[in-house]
Amino acid sequence: MNPIRSPGVTRRVMLSSLAMLPALAGTLAPKPALAQTATSGGLLSSWNDGPAKQAIFDFVRATIARSSPSYVFPEDRIAVFDQDGTLWVEQPMYTQVIYCLDRVPAVAAKKPELRNVEPFKTVLSGNREAIARLPMRDLEKILAATLSGMSVEEFNAEVKAWLETARHPRWNRPYTELIYQPMLELLRYLRDNAYKTYIVTGGGQDFVRVYAEKVYGIPPEQVVGTAEGTKFGYGKDGKPFLTKEPKLLLNDNNAGKPEGIHLMIGRRPYAAFGNSTGDRQMLEWTGAGAGARLKMLVLHDDAVREYAYGPAQGLPDSKVGTFTQALYDEAKKDGWTVISMKNDWRRIFAFE
């Protein structure tokens, strides 16, 4: 889940996570390369043997064997993955929100009149306690100013440049290295069996598309996310261009996930992966189809190697990726598989 346009959660994330950020200006850090999608080792080698790994193997075998009653034609093999907390780290806050705050100095440099206008003045002050107190409508101004108003090419270049310099506060590594190695292996395993892998994220569609191909092996057209409109126009040279507009087309969270899947893919997935209540409807929609359907939720229960949060199973409450006990109970009741990061993943990151 990622709350670019989900006011309640966005506010909660903003208010409580900003103080944890070591720095908003990642632009001074050196230039590391983006993470590679290459995996080492054999088939799902970063997964421990157990019910989660077994559920994956069982599902794939059931849907690819011609003799199976659950056989699925290759063209129908669709698998959808939430991103934040499912494919990469979402703590201490959603990466895209950090991006938006980090972009404020650059936006203010182009529009100096913003320096003395709230909420930009507060963000530029670097006073994180004050930033955390900004009201929702101010935060939306920051999102609008940093995610729209530029051409789609300019936006792509801005995100790309940021990803090359920004570092995660805990690991001091690029965010694109904080990808879960077991999930990279799962993506590849499904693709090797003719599954088309999609990201279906509450995060910004254009944001994720910038790095999804390099990081996950997922091309732009297979990234579904919270999407805002663009406006076609002509430059002074007569050349056409598209400008990003602050006009919401799809809020790809909760019920918006199956709605977004219908809009962008047009068929029901056979496998769905998430980690929070924002993914519930996507898993329900996937599970309501006939035949074998794989529904999996990542449970963040490993405080040592990653984080442990979410109130399911008595884990501490969190500001992002809400895995409630009710979601856990629904998973158990309906035969969804809960992936324990602690028990099911032998390795979490490629750099370990």
Added chain:
Amino acid sequence: MNPIRSPGVTRRVMLSSLAMLPALAGTLAPKPALAQTATSGGLLSSWNDGPAKQAIFDFVRATIARSSPSYVFPEDRIAVFDQDGTLWVEQPMYTQVIYCLDRVPAVAAKKPELRNVEPFKTVLSGNREAIARLPMRDLEKILAATLSGMSVEEFNAEVKAWLETARHPRWNRPYTELIYQPMLELLRYLRDNAYKTYIVTGGGQDFVRVYAEKVYGIPPEQVVGTAEGTKFGYGKDGKPFLTKEPKLLLNDNNAGKPEGIHLMIGRRPYAAFGNSTGDRQMLEWTGAGAGARLKMLVLHDDAVREYAYGPAQGLPDSKVGTFTQALYDEAKKDGWTVISMKNDWRRIFAFE
């Protein structure tokens, strides 16, 4: 171009074309099979030798040869096709509009109270002159009543059933057989060279997705069209479902085509094919990219084998697919290729 939500054109089409329809109730006709995508003969064998065929060969060679300065990586090879008038016949009116009118009896059977309510009463009367006089807001009621309010599965089944029985008035064949054979060969030729082929249509995205895979070899997720929202909900049995809503998300005509391409594909195409002013911005957007880009427009100049309509090159004015002289002039000026159906296509339909 297809004007599902393009009031001006829709009205023009509706007012003047209805009288040309031999029958609105195709449901009594026998059940023919959907057209196959299979082609006979060799490479682009339905194309005559000439500048159009040559432009296609030149473009493909320039973008697939590793040594070419215009080489395009396979994952970037995107080709977009308008549908109505580019891939299939759009005369005497857009097929989907015929579908909507044909659906009115079924809608009224489920909701008998509509029988005495305009505009349904007029449509049910079969009086085509009266139908042609219906004001725009009445026509929109017909579109809303026939394209929304049902589950996505119900809609798919309704369209599928209609396609199996409805016949084109001139050829007395299913609409899905009125596909241009040269374009089927072109689609296949591009795919054989690793191009991902997309439909980018002003027609309804959900409508075209029903038959695009079978007819064109284009899967649902590669159909971009005028799109309305869906709403996620739960049935009495607790099962989740998606209901089609009369809420416009994307008007995929004119500037909406490049905007839709950005939303649904996320990268600029290398080749674009259209036949009307509704495709102009899509071809401009495609052509504004670096390297080799193929931009082609189908000119309907063959009254004997198909239709001749215009007004480019002095062809008679038409109610659909407006190919203006200004568009023709832009094509010539900017190096787009105009395909003359009369001269460039040896064969138009597979059944010829």
